[in-house]
Amino acid sequence: MTAPATATAALGPALDALLAALPAEAVTTDPDVLAAHSTDHAPFCPSGTPAALVRARTTDEVAATLRIAHEHRVPVVPQAARTGLSGGANAVDGCILLSVERMTRILDIDVVDQVARVEAGVVNADLSRAVAEHGLFYPPDPSSWESSTLGGNAATNAGGLCCVKYGVTGDFVRGLTVVLADGSVLHTGRSTAKGVAGYDLTHLFVGSEGTLGVITEVTVGLRPAAERPLTAVAFFPTTSAACAVVPAYMSSGPRPSLLEFMDRPSIDAVSAYRDLGFPDDAGAVLIAQSDRGEAAPADLRRFADIAETHGGTTVIAEDAAEAELLLAGRRLVGIATERLGAYLADDVCVPRGRLAEMIEGVAELSERHGLLVTCVAHAGDGNVHPNVIFDRDNADEVRRAHETFGAIMDLGLRLGGTITGEHGVGLLKRDWLAKELGPTGVRVHQGIKAALDPRGILNPGKVLAG
Amino acid sequence: MTAPATATAALGPALDALLAALPAEAVTTDPDVLAAHSTDHAPFCPSGTPAALVRARTTDEVAATLRIAHEHRVPVVPQAARTGLSGGANAVDGCILLSVERMTRILDIDVVDQVARVEAGVVNADLSRAVAEHGLFYPPDPSSWESSTLGGNAATNAGGLCCVKYGVTGDFVRGLTVVLADGSVLHTGRSTAKGVAGYDLTHLFVGSEGTLGVITEVTVGLRPAAERPLTAVAFFPTTSAACAVVPAYMSSGPRPSLLEFMDRPSIDAVSAYRDLGFPDDAGAVLIAQSDRGEAAPADLRRFADIAETHGGTTVIAEDAAEAELLLAGRRLVGIATERLGAYLADDVCVPRGRLAEMIEGVAELSERHGLLVTCVAHAGDGNVHPNVIFDRDNADEVRRAHETFGAIMDLGLRLGGTITGEHGVGLLKRDWLAKELGPTGVRVHQGIKAALDPRGILNPGKVLAG
Incomplete structure (x- = not known):
């Protein structure tokens, strides 16, 4: 994964378009900053050299970035806190790193319906503490909960210590705002306790590790506060x-x-x-x-x-x-x-x-x-x-x-198990995923990937071979 | 939805293939039997005239049926107990009704891992009682639980009275065996408590109302028995x-x-x-x-x-x-x-x-x-x-x-709600689904449908306009 010498240069017209479409402070090409954002927390996992980093503050900025990337066929690697352990957020050569870490607003905590809506960059612990003030409980608690974000937790379907009783992130996600590969904005799911209208797109994006779309908002169900254990x-x-x-x-x-x-x-x-x-x-x-x-x-x-x-x-x-x-x-x-x-x-x-x-x-x-x-x-x-x-x-x-x-x-x-219970596939386990899924499973994955990301720009080479 | 006069005749070569591939007792073209199987429990919902009824006993028989239907481009309407309330199992003209109601084996109840694997035709109440004998609890309890099946419950993501505490069918489904439109057999999910290997295909099929594949086996998680309420x-x-x-x-x-x-x-x-x-x-x-x-x-x-x-x-x-x-x-x-x-x-x-x-x-x-x-x-x-x-x-x-x-x-x-909390879209709510999803949502649904059922043979006209 050595960077081609032309990686940054190749972004030329796309970079111009990004600079025209986004606030100046949102776009970085400083090699030191890029290097500092090139990997997640997976040890010993290869990464490429990114061409730019976009730190979006809104769904619209994410959408503008993806429209441009789609038009110019530039790979995009979605990122948030980069606490992942599988290389899923590692740069690929010539990519735009698209970070939602600045999207940190808790948009709504509905005490009556026990549901919260947050931007993707909200840190797990910040949400957990905010809902606790209302006597509510957001159970998923990955070890990284003091730094990882709801967007990243949803993209990887993060687990944690109290899953054994309460379930994983996906068990709490009711709806998402997702920006698709072409920059269009999709709202999935619902804020109601139940709902079966159409395909469960919410859980298709949960755990898809940024390969199908970029999650910008997450609606989660909450529980009544648990008693002290x-x-x-x-x-x-x-x-x-x-x-x-x-x-x-x-x-x-x-x-x-x-x-x-x-x-x-x-x-x-x-x-x-x-x-x-x-x-x-x-x-x-x-x-x-x-x-x-x-x-x-x-x-x-x-x-x-x-x-x-x-x-x-x-x-x-x-x-x-x-x-x-x-x-x-x-x-x-x-x-x-x-x-x-x-x-x-x-x-x-x-x-x-x-x-x-x-x-x-x-x-x-x-x-x-x-x-x-x-x-x-x-x-x-x-x-x-x-x-x-x-x-x-x-x-x-x-x-x-x-x-x-x-x-x-x-x-x-x-032993009848799975290669990953909560860390995700990323780069590190891609070859074993194919073993676990079998050829029909791989084919269905590829079909869905092609339907949602026909140009293959979203986190290429992660989860599935490129 | 009047049947064209040629509906049954049109099945000609496909019917010959079905009769050659399946046990004789599995295939019916008796008009009275077909009429009796042409609708689910949705009142006042249109239905067409089927050309044949296949009552499969194995995943292989379902696969053989779909291979033939795919080759001959014959529509297939999956059915089980036909207790649905939205017309999702209603016949379309010239279709093969593909019933799993005879697939009634409980394949495994694993008391240690609190998980059960059943064929799609197992009645909800039969599973509930079988696991109760082991001190376990399968909570989803649609009103039809004495007659509806696990396959149908999964295909519609059925709810029930105790969802308010325990969740709906999808919250308990861990894995599926699904026969795809072309007859290939896909195993999704896992039997472990957690798992994030690849896309969540399990929940893509749960609630898809037979438009993406035919569920033939269901693996569900169980809970410890609850106390008497x-x-x-x-x-x-x-x-x-x-x-x-x-x-x-x-x-x-x-x-x-x-x-x-x-x-x-x-x-x-x-x-x-x-x-x-x-x-x-x-x-x-x-x-x-x-x-x-x-x-x-x-x-x-x-x-x-x-x-x-x-x-x-x-x-x-x-x-x-x-x-x-x-x-x-x-x-x-x-x-x-x-x-x-x-x-x-x-x-x-x-x-x-x-x-x-x-x-x-x-x-x-x-x-x-x-x-x-x-x-x-x-x-x-x-x-x-x-x-x-x-x-x-x-x-x-x-x-x-x-x-x-x-x-x-x-x-x-x-009021910020959804058109269907648990009954599904079927035929009755198809036009409102488009309102709820919006154009981007409809487009993504169509893309996924096309990826999994490129010939559009699976339950055409249900959920999405044909």
Whole structure:
């Protein structure tokens, strides 16, 4: 993906048109700024050299940009906070980076109908706090929630910790404003609680990673505020013991509002970063929460009983501060892993009943390829995040890391799972997507892509091969 | 939609191919059988004359049928229990009716992962009862649940009474097997709790009413069994008093598992059918349920307090039998309405905050057009079912009924709602769909239809103009 020497020059007439159509401050060609916007948060993922960055403030500015790009057949890479983990927002050579990060207005919070309408650049945490002031709750909470945006969350169908009870971003999106490849503006969905008028275009765009259109507004349903959760943690001698608890607990009664797993390498990584007092002999950890108010203590007692049956040792938090401490280890895995070296982040999701096979299989792959792999999981959903650690200056490790990264996806598919539970396909998993979809699935994807983006200008090479 | 004289004859070579490819008992051209299968449950909706009925038992048989239809360019109308209310399953002239009603196997109930996989002809109630034996719960409960099928429920994204808390069919569908227009077989989605690999084709087919493909298998997520609900009913002097309670109650705390509305004409219709002891002076009724176990009595007390603030008189059921009696009136509205004459069934959904305007607007339209309109609502969702009653032998009434039917949809759109909350577009609402979608929305629908069904053989004229 080296930039052709003519990339910027090739934008010539399109750039003139952009400068004529948009406010001056919206268009940048400064190479340093472009370089700083060329990648998302996916480690070790290739990116090209963009020709321009447009930071739109309105749907009209997004539409003007796409009309021009369409006319001049210039590729467009939609971006927001660039917190994605699959390279979906990485530049392609000669592209216009089209950012909605400045579209930050919360347009409406309707307390009666429990629905909010926001511009695509609104940060998840800003919306969550704004609706909380009205006694409402926007559940999807990707780890990036303090910086990622509703537009990006919708474009990638982001998950998070409390999906196990409440569902993912797409379960809350009711309608979108989307600018299509030719610059026309489409409103999908509705603000009502139900609706079946026409095809579900809303969910076609949710998770399409900027390949079908650019999301500029998002309407989400909200819930009544949940009660403050109670938290328990259980330490197990082995991964298999912890994993056996997951389906047993999940099928024993009401769903927890959080059920997370950490393996020993993750515990070690966190402990090296900050001593949180994890026991030295813990082979794996589960953390569970219940937010069912008066029923929560019984929920956690049930969790503890099942955990103890499988050899676990359980601590139930006495108060919110202790609960936060119990969760802190899980929250620190990301930053602690980054300290270990370069890494490739997998995101397979398997049936809950196959969780043990998946995580034990990852440990076997780690051993076979001679690379450290830390593994955490949104265990209640069967969504596993193995991070393959490697030295980016060691060509052999790089090769083995990529092999391991792919072998983990192959294992997930063999176990009846999917290559990505919440991070998306982007660039990193494109080749495995074709395996997962099969030829008919790929053909249908291509047909829909061609119908909506006949010139192939929208995020080319992402999700599907170009 | 008069049948051309050559309709059956035109099928000639295609019929020979069907007879060669399928078991003899799968193919019928008996005019009486065809006539009996030519319509769904939509009253007063036109239908054409089919050329053949194929009752498939396997995905392969559906695929063989579509391959032949595609090759010979014969229209295909997918059917299951034909309980739809919009004419979506009505025959078009010269079509093959392709029924999945014999595909009745429950293929898998996975208790650990709380997921079921069924053939498209499995009746909703059969699945619901089968999973209940495992302590699980499949919530979507359209009124037709004793006869409608999972395939039909998915194809129309059916709703029901408990959507207000648990969501509609689409919220539970995780994956589909779909036979495409050319007979190729597509597997969409996944059986895992989460997954974002590629476009959300699953929800593109859900609610597409047989215009994009024929659903032959459905994978649905399940929930832990809910606790037995407690029930309350409140009688109000006026519609506006009852409607004011709905947003107030819905925004006061956890969601009810049911919140239904009946207007005075509905009460009268039911009372004429069976005396359930409705008070003579009740202008409207709300029925609420909570299934939150120990928290349910407090939920209903909260409902009663809010209802009484708005002039309501509340009865909280002492036991399951009394609860069933309180709900019986609501359940009888359908059959009681059918006794009143021919009717056209609207299905608008508006924001909860506009419910009073919607239902009072329906009453005004009833008066203006001089026709009785009974009105019930899944009030918590803002989903209103006005039934426009008329004498089908009175041409002037027929004309006024159609005007009223359309005026109700126009009112729903003006109030920020949708023309259909759960019944679908079918034939009856096709012209209003174009109003709701707007020209860009229609164009995108047409593009997707053309990509998936380039010869336009799948349920032509439904949802979109042919």
